[in-house]
Amino acid sequence: MVEEAKEKTSTESNTSSEEKKVAHPITQVQVTQQKPQVSAAVPPRAVVSPAPRPTPTVAAPATRPPPPQMVGRRNFVKALVTIAAVLSIVPFVPWGSFLSSSVGNAGSYKRQKVVIDAKSVYGAAAGQVVNVNDLNTFPPDSHWVITYPSSGDATLDAQNPDTFVKYELIRLPAGALGGDTKNASAFVAFSKVCVHLWCSPNYNPDPAHQQYECPCHGSIYEVPEGLAKYGPAAQQDAPTNAIPMLTLTADPNGDLNVEIPLWDVEHNGVLGYGRDYLSYRNYIKPAALGGS
């Protein structure tokens, strides 16, 4: 409380240093009350209520006020010091991106061939590089899990439980959605992290479904754009109502590739957050998905 009282006098009365030395009566009272009493286990300290303390006034001690130009100069110097202090903090603000960087320990984001995680359930497709021309290994209306960024070893990837590096690779159903065309547009790769509460959705190839379904609270994303059309994710405001996705392209020989993603809502989306599906539409249009 001593400190507080001091602070009060210094902030509320803009006085010279000689004035401050003359302790204000109120300050003095509080100083005396502050003396600790060493007695019982929990000694009742002087019961000072935190009731509003009478504010010290400038006029109380009778000392000669400093000439006005002195005060002005002093205030000017104080302002300079404050500016200097702020300037010495400002350069550290961008350092916050050390914390909020999306680089992480997952690996580096490079253009990468699409390789199916080496899991036995995927049979012949396990550990294989996806080729858009191979309709036997990668038939329409099927789905696999891929890892991006990959460790380069499909077996290790398969063991990685971090769903933030997992994507559901879906070859769209044949027909209207064009899953049987032999180019990259036959495929989509949706994030395995639901934008609702981060469970892992799966593609349901059942002809009555043919959509991306989350097991936790029943969010359903349509294919191929990944916009939630049902469940809690659908109730969220745009852009948090569409699942982030990877941009896929095909090499001349048909090998499928992941293009380096842009992790913001206008492009590939923010994992576990969302994607503006309309902006993404415009983003991939010039990328000429139909082949290349």
Next chain:
Amino acid sequence: MAQKTDDSNRNLVVKLYRWLVDGLERTVYIGVQYTFPKRFVSPLGYLGVLTGIVFLVLGITGGLLMIYYQPTLTGCGSLTCAFSSVQKINDVVPYGWLLRNIHYTASNAMVLLAILHMYYQYFSGRFKIKNEVLWVTGIILGIITGVEAYTGYDLIFNQRAGLAIEIGSGLTNAPPVIGGPLRLATFGAGFTDFVLRLYSAHVFILPMVMLILVFIHFPRYMVFDIPVVSTVVGAIFIIAAFFPVPVSTQYDPTVGALTIPEWYLTGLYALLRTEFDKFVMGGLMPGLLFLMALVIPFVDTSKKLNWKDRPFFTALGITSIAQILITTAWGFYINPDASLPTLDRLLVPPDLYFGSMIGVTVLSFVLTYAFLRYLKAKERVRKAVAPTAPLLTRKWVYFLFVLLILAQVAFNGLAAAAGAAADAAKVAQTNPLPFDSLTLFDVGAVLVTFGVLIHLYRYSQNLPF
């Protein structure tokens, strides 16, 4: 600090102690006056110190757990390293099970003690004796304690951690503008980063912040009551022995689990499940509660200390307790109709929820005012209490001393035997759990016995010869 006294006729231990105390004169510790009470004083007055002691227990056990815990996901085969290393601590490492369970129970105890400490200070009006800075740092410490507990149980990456991840996603994704950077700062680029970040927060950043705040929050008078401290720590051991926490199964984001988070988070969980905006419910609502708690000393400025003389603030306090209980209870609520989809089962019906919150507010105020009026009506005249004769004579005290020492010896023996049996079971790959919990119970019992013994000693010092 201790006064300088004539040391000439003191023994070496006392001299050494005095030398140390005098040496501390110029350090931070000078601000702290501590007492070893000569007789039993109610621990209500120093719940804060007890919270600090439990923090110490957490620091020690936590530091030891760090030796085996691995804060990564990949590289440990089919299970995550985070999860499998906790399994290893639990099942294989000697005394790992004990340390983990002490750490877990102590974390619960710390949250509980902190809450009790705050409410005692609030209702007794004792916070008015101290200044506002102590109260405000106390509230901040309380919040950090909660965050610390939250970061801790996420590290296991088990099913329950998954639920905490859900809450975390709801909270960090939701706020406007800062939501994105906040999410990245907390979770990084994925669960691997998430575990590492929470780990660094849990074992270093948050405890450091807490330590700094503790130095502000320290009252000038600290009561260090050995019997109570020893009993509290012993009790934590014993509770941990009786209610061990399983490692459970690894977090699996591919299944919708209907689990319930730790009791101090269910309130938040209920708020998040009311189908309203995640930020409003999970961020602003709890924020409002903390803000209310923060401004208390600036609003309740009357000179009255006793809760009976501050009807409004007493009613407010009761309301807050009632509301916390109600939200917590809602947090445990899952629609029993198993035929419904998961989301519908998890939905906390907002009309019922907010209805119950408003209802309980009105009820708390009405009841508090009615009760206080009733108290005033039958203001009793207190009779002077006649001094009672001491309960025990010296002879009995000495007899009990011997008994307690014998009990300590017995518990020690049992603990050693059970510890050896647990080790043997781990080697033989049979279930070590009964032996582990017996060991923990025995060690707890040793500590409680010590507490009782010291209390008896101090009691005997006050007896007439």
